Amino acid sequence: MTEEKINLSSSELASLWTSYMQNTMSVQFLSYLRETVEDKMISQLVQTACQISEDHIAKLKSIFQQEKIPIPKGFTAEDVNIHAPKVYTDIFMLTYIHHMAKAGMLSYSGFLSLSARKDIRKLFNKTLFATADLFEQSSEIQINKGVFVRSPVIPYPKEIDMVDDKSYFKGLNPFADKRALNAVEISHLHLNFFNNVVGLKLATSFAQMSPRKEVQKICIQGKDISEKHVELFAVTLINNGLQAPIDGDVSITNSTAEVFSDKLILFQLGMLTAAGSGNYATGAAASQRHDLIINYERLAMEVGQYAKDIGNLMVELGYLEQPPGTLDKETLAKNKEKH
Structure with missing residues (x-):
C-alpha cells in the first residue's frame, strides 16, 4: 500500500x-x-x-x-x-x-x-x-511606504543578568513599584495592540455594511472590546516609559454598501477572535510579571465569551458549517434498536 x-x-x-x-x-x-x-x-x-x-x-x-x-x-x-x-x-x-x-x-x-x-x-x-x-x-x-509599525526600541544590555529576587514576578499591588517590562513582554504587548487595531477597523466596517441589526450589534460589540484592549495595552506601555504603537492610515471609508455576506462577516470575526485567544495565551505564558498574566487571562475570558456569542448567532442564522466528526456510537446503537 x-x-x-x-x-x-x-x-x-x-x-x-x-x-x-x-x-x-x-x-x-x-x-x-x-x-x-x-x-x-x-x-x-x-x-x-x-x-x-x-x-x-x-x-x-x-x-x-x-x-x-x-x-x-x-x-x-x-x-x-x-x-x-x-x-x-x-x-x-x-x-x-x-x-x-x-x-x-x-x-x-x-x-x-x-x-x-x-x-x-x-x-x-x-x-x-x-x-x-x-x-x-x-x-x-x-x-x-513608511507605514511599517515597529515595536519599541530599548537599550542593548551591557551584560548578562540573572533574576536574584522573586519580586521580579510581582506586579499586582497597585501601591508598589513594578519592575520595568522586559523585551519579551514588550513584544507581546505590541503585537496584541496592533492585532486589536486591525480587528477594531474590520469590526467597524462590518457593522457599517451589514443590513441585519443582530449582526451590526455583534460587530459593534467586537469593536468595543478591541478598543478597550487597545487602550489597556497602550497604557501598559506608556506607564513603562514606552511609546504606544501608532496605527497610521489603517482606515475605512464611510461607505455603508453591502460588500460581504453576514456569513462571511461572522466567520471572519470568529477567525480573528480565535487568533486573538491564542495570542493572549502565548502572551500570558511568555510574561513574567503577574499583573500582565492576570490581564491576559481576563482579556482571554472576555474574548472567549465573545466567540461564543458569534457562534450562537451563526447557529441561529444557519451559517455554521460543521467540521468532520465521529459518529456517536450510543446514538447509533439506539437508532438501530428502533429499527
Whole structure:
C-alpha cells in the first residue's frame, strides 16, 4: 500500500477542512480588495495573496475528491459584492494582508506539524513558504511606504543578568513599584495592540455594511472590546516609559454598501477572535510579571465569551458549517434498536 492510499488522520482531515474554510473566505475578501485597490504595488500584493489562496484551494479540492470526501461549502462569489464602493484604504489593505500573512504562517506551520502523510506535508509546506514570502513582500512595501509599525526600541544590555529576587514576578499591588517590562513582554504587548487595531477597523466596517441589526450589534460589540484592549495595552506601555504603537492610515471609508455576506462577516470575526485567544495565551505564558498574566487571562475570558456569542448567532442564522466528526456510537446503537 502506497503512503497516498493511507486514509487521512483526524488531524490531517481537520487541517484540510479548516484550511479550505479559511482560504475560500480569503479569496472572496481579497477579490473585493483587488477590485478597489488603486496603488500599483499594493495591487500586485493583493493579486499575489489571492493567487496563493486560489492555488491552495485547487489542491485541497483535489485531495477531497481523491479521498471521496464531500467538498465543504465554504465561501463563494455569492458572499461578496465586488462592485460595491470602496470601503478600505489602500494602506489598510496592505496592513490586512501583512496581518493575515502572519496568522497564516502560524496556521500552516501548525497544520504541517499535525500531518504525517507525505502529500499533505508537501501541500502545507509549500503554502507555508508562499505565505512567508507574502509576509516578506508586505513588510518591504510597508517599509517602502513608511507605514511599517515597529515595536519599541530599548537599550542593548551591557551584560548578562540573572533574576536574584522573586519580586521580579510581582506586579499586582497597585501601591508598589513594578519592575520595568522586559523585551519579551514588550513584544507581546505590541503585537496584541496592533492585532486589536486591525480587528477594531474590520469590526467597524462590518457593522457599517451589514443590513441585519443582530449582526451590526455583534460587530459593534467586537469593536468595543478591541478598543478597550487597545487602550489597556497602550497604557501598559506608556506607564513603562514606552511609546504606544501608532496605527497610521489603517482606515475605512464611510461607505455603508453591502460588500460581504453576514456569513462571511461572522466567520471572519470568529477567525480573528480565535487568533486573538491564542495570542493572549502565548502572551500570558511568555510574561513574567503577574499583573500582565492576570490581564491576559481576563482579556482571554472576555474574548472567549465573545466567540461564543458569534457562534450562537451563526447557529441561529444557519451559517455554521460543521467540521468532520465521529459518529456517536450510543446514538447509533439506539437508532438501530428502533429499527
